[in-house]
Amino acid sequence: MTTLVFGGSAGIGRELCRALAAKDYAITIVARDSKDLIAESAYCGLLSRDRVDWIAVDASDPGAVRSALTNYISNGEHSFENLIFTIGGAAENDSISDTDEEYIRALHVNLTSIMVAVSTLLPRMASGGTRNIVGFGSVAAVRGRRLNVAYAAAKRGLESYFESLRHSLTGSGISVQFYRLGYVQTQQSFGRKLLLPAMRPSAVAHHVVKNLGHDIGLKSLPRFWAGASLIIRHLPWWIFRNLKI
Amino acid sequence: MKNRRDWPGAPQSIYIADSFDGAISLKCAVQKPDRYSFFGAGTTTHCAIARGAGLSYAAASFGGDAISVDMSSFDRVLAFCDKTGIVEVEAGIRLGDLYNFLIRRNFYLPIQPGHGRISIGGCIAADVHGKNPFRDGTFAKQVQSVKLFHPDHGIVNLSETAQPALFRATCGGYGTTGIIISAQLRCVRVPGNAVEVHIEKVASVNEGVLRLRSLAHDSDFVYSWHDLTLPSAQFGRGHVVVARFVNVPITRPSQLYIPQLLPNSRERWPVGVYTFWTARAINAAHAATRGRNTKHVTLDQSLFPIHGSEHYFSAFGKKGFHEFQAIVPHDSFGEYIAGIRAATAYHSVTITLAAAKIFAGTSTLIRFDGDGVCFTINFPRSQRSPEFMHSLDQLLLEVGGRPNPIKDSRLPRHIAEAAYPELPHLRSVLHSWDKSRMFRSELSVRLGL
Numbered sequence: 001m002t003t004l005v006f007g008g009s010a011g012i013g014r015e016l017c018r019a020l021a022a023k024d025y026a027i028t029i030v031a032r033d034s035k036d037l038i039a040e041s042a043y044c045g046l047l048s049r050d051r052v053d054w055i056a057v058d059a060s061d062p063g064a065v066r067s068a069l070t071n072y073i074s075n076g077e078h079s080f081e082n083l084i085f086t087i088g089g090a091a092e093n094d095s096i097s098d099t100d101e102e103y104i105r106a107l108h109v110n111l112t113s114i115m116v117a118v119s120t121l122l123p124r125m126a127s128g129g130t131r132n133i134v135g136f137g138s139v140a141a142v143r144g145r146r147l148n149v150a151y152a153a154a155k156r157g158l159e160s161y162f163e164s165l166r167h168s169l170t171g172s173g174i175s176v177q178f179y180r181l182g183y184v185q186t187q188q189s190f191g192r193k194l195l196l197p198a199m200r201p202s203a204v205a206h207h208v209v210k211n212l213g214h215d216i217g218l219k220s221l222p223r224f225w226a227g228a229s230l231i232i233r234h235l236p237w238w239i240f241r242n243l244k245i
Numbered sequence: 246m247k248n249r250r251d252w253p254g255a256p257q258s259i260y261i262a263d264s265f266d267g268a269i270s271l272k273c274a275v276q277k278p279d280r281y282s283f284f285g286a287g288t289t290t291h292c293a294i295a296r297g298a299g300l301s302y303a304a305a306s307f308g309g310d311a312i313s314v315d316m317s318s319f320d321r322v323l324a325f326c327d328k329t330g331i332v333e334v335e336a337g338i339r340l341g342d343l344y345n346f347l348i349r350r351n352f353y354l355p356i357q358p359g360h361g362r363i364s365i366g367g368c369i370a371a372d373v374h375g376k377n378p379f380r381d382g383t384f385a386k387q388v389q390s391v392k393l394f395h396p397d398h399g400i401v402n403l404s405e406t407a408q409p410a411l412f413r414a415t416c417g418g419y420g421t422t423g424i425i426i427s428a429q430l431r432c433v434r435v436p437g438n439a440v441e442v443h444i445e446k447v448a449s450v451n452e453g454v455l456r457l458r459s460l461a462h463d464s465d466f467v468y469s470w471h472d473l474t475l476p477s478a479q480f481g482r483g484h485v486v487v488a489r490f491v492n493v494p495i496t497r498p499s500q501l502y503i504p505q506l507l508p509n510s511r512e513r514w515p516v517g518v519y520t521f522w523t524a525r526a527i528n529a530a531h532a533a534t535r536g537r538n539t540k541h542v543t544l545d546q547s548l549f550p551i552h553g554s555e556h557y558f559s560a561f562g563k564k565g566f567h568e569f570q571a572i573v574p575h576d577s578f579g580e581y582i583a584g585i586r587a588a589t590a591y592h593s594v595t596i597t598l599a600a601a602k603i604f605a606g607t608s609t610l611i612r613f614d615g616d617g618v619c620f621t622i623n624f625p626r627s628q629r630s631p632e633f634m635h636s637l638d639q640l641l642l643e644v645g646g647r648p649n650p651i652k653d654s655r656l657p658r659h660i661a662e663a664a665y666p667e668l669p670h671l672r673s674v675l676h677s678w679d680k681s682r683m684f685r686s687e688l689s690v691r692l693g694l
Contacts, residue, residue: 009280010279010280010318011279014279033280035281035282036280036281036282039281039321039323039335040321042321042324043321043322043323046324046325046346092256187255187256187277187279188256190255190256190258190277191256191257191258191259191260191275191277192258
């Protein structure tokens with residue numbers, strides 16, 4: 001059985017692949033650049049006693065994602081035990097004045113391609129044992145801000161999609177998990193002055209692997225963001241509009 | 246410089262970079278790529294320099310108007326063959342992580358410096374040495390090949406057969422040829438499951454060096470430690486540490502813990518604690534705990550003796566310290582030690598650490614190698630220390646020695662030029678490879694590379 005990590009060549013995805021490889025999972029890493037995939041799959045292959053392979057596809061093209069995944073499953077006897085979607089990202093100056101192209105790209109990378117991947121691979125989920133579909137959102141999506149406009153919209157959509165998925169798969173034996181991430185030490189936070197401490201990607205990966213098989217629903221990481229998100233969500237508009245965020 | 250194009254594909258930040266010895270602190274730009282798309286040919290014209298752990302005593306990974314390219318995300322083992330012992334790793338992997346990978350397969354790298362946080366890229370760029378350079382040589386000796394990135398050339402493979410001049414300039418070239426992406430290294434099988442360490446007391450530095458010469462041929466690790474704070478009759482008293490692999494029952498940790506050591510670790514203690522009397526007391530305590538005995542330790546304890554002693558550096562406080570490390574020809578070593586002793590007394594400098602190793606090799610370009618005794622001293626940075634360092638420079642040139650550029654963040658260009666006669670040749674190799682001299686640091690600019 002295979003664990004597919006979509007977005008597994010960098011950041012949290014990369015740490016997840018390593019944590020899974022250390023536990024001898026069979027892994028398929030999906031990312032855009034074949035050079036990164038070759039390097040990461042080589043390393044994970046040395047850590048794991050099971051198979052590690054990869055698929056190169058650009059998540060900004062959902063059609064290509066469907067085609068690549070369909071091609072992959074048609075060429076082998078793959079049955080998936082875990083689908084993990086660490087894919088996503090924000091453009092640096094993502095605002096309401098973005099072009100259509102930038103909006104569409106943000107939606108595809110953070111939402112549409114994940115929906116397409118789930119619908120393509122869901123019929124190939126293993127029929128027994130521990131099975132999980134794991135998604136990652138962001139605290140940026142708790143309230144609409146001036147920045148991260150398309151990214152936050154897509155991530156809020158993703159959160160809603162995963163909740164729907166959890167409803168739909170209740171009783172199927174598939175655990176649907178969603179992590180709402182605060183600051184994590186990735187490229188997105190590099191060099192930025194952050195209000196609160198950032199979590200190491202390896203620590204996020206540790207939590208995710210530990211929670212596989214558990215019906216955790218939605219979880220905030222770092223944990224203190226659960227309280228912070230609640231406060232932000234319920235801030236009155238007259239206060240929220242004056243925050244320079 | 247303003248018209249130069251930035252490096253694409255990775256966020257940029259501004260940070261205050263410090264040389265580990267505390268001498269140089271500069272505001273620099275840093276980028277931390279984590280994808281290979283960063284290394285695209287023709288993508289930039291802005292000067293840069295690779296940065297690994299940032300633990301170089303000299304400013305080798307920043308300065309000179311360069312963007313520091315933090316390579317710590319490139320930390321993977323790419324391939325390993327247990328038949329040939331060749332391991333291919335990315336440049337950002339730390340020695341401790343590579344140790345953890347190799348030891349599970351019963352292999353190790355024989356030549357490595359004393360802390361597991363140091364990156365492989367840094368070891369290659371500075372051509373560092375290990376615990377017995379007489380027998381093993383320097384780090385470059387275990388480098389089979391290197392993948393080097395330069396925006397004008399893309400990623401090129403270098404080895405003793407593929408562009409050998411550039412390969413030699415890269416191993417020990419302080420990052421001036423480009424960014425080392427990955428390297429193939431020669432590992433060896435671990436010869437025994439434990440290391441037998443024998444401590445032998447010596448009455449002076451010269452006696453210690455005599456013992457080192459006789460032991461270096463057939464020891465796996467051999468070096469000496471000396472107390473230079475002692476009064477005249479006992480000056481230089483210390484001990485020789487000699488270690489060999491053995492097969493005895495010993496519990497080896499499944500995973501080496503790599504203690505934290507950061508470029509600015511030292512600054513956590515605002516004031517230094519080393520004075521003449523505290524240094525003497527610390528040295529006396531160290532000597533007393535390392536009495537004449539034999540014990541068995543694990544390989545990681547022998548390879549990384551600094552682990553657990555990180556406070557040694559913090560205790561110099563914010564001002565930091567100097568390290569003066571030099572290879573001195575055998576026949577003038579006595580004269581050198583006498584000179585150090587006189588200069589120490591004249592400048593009232595407190596030597597906190599003194600250590601010796603034997604080297605046997607050939608120094609080419611600006612590589613810290615050659616035949617002789619490698620003698621290292623540490624002392625606190627103070628108002629008196631620049632004059633003391635200057636007197637050491639002069640002494641070293643008089644005895645025909647060679648300073649280590651990576652350990653001395655103020656090493657003047659004329660001293661380096663006098664000690665390294667092949668420096669002009671290195672310059673010509675660099676200029677023919679990279680006409681605009683894109684890869685530079687404070688160190689390379691200071692030495693005119």
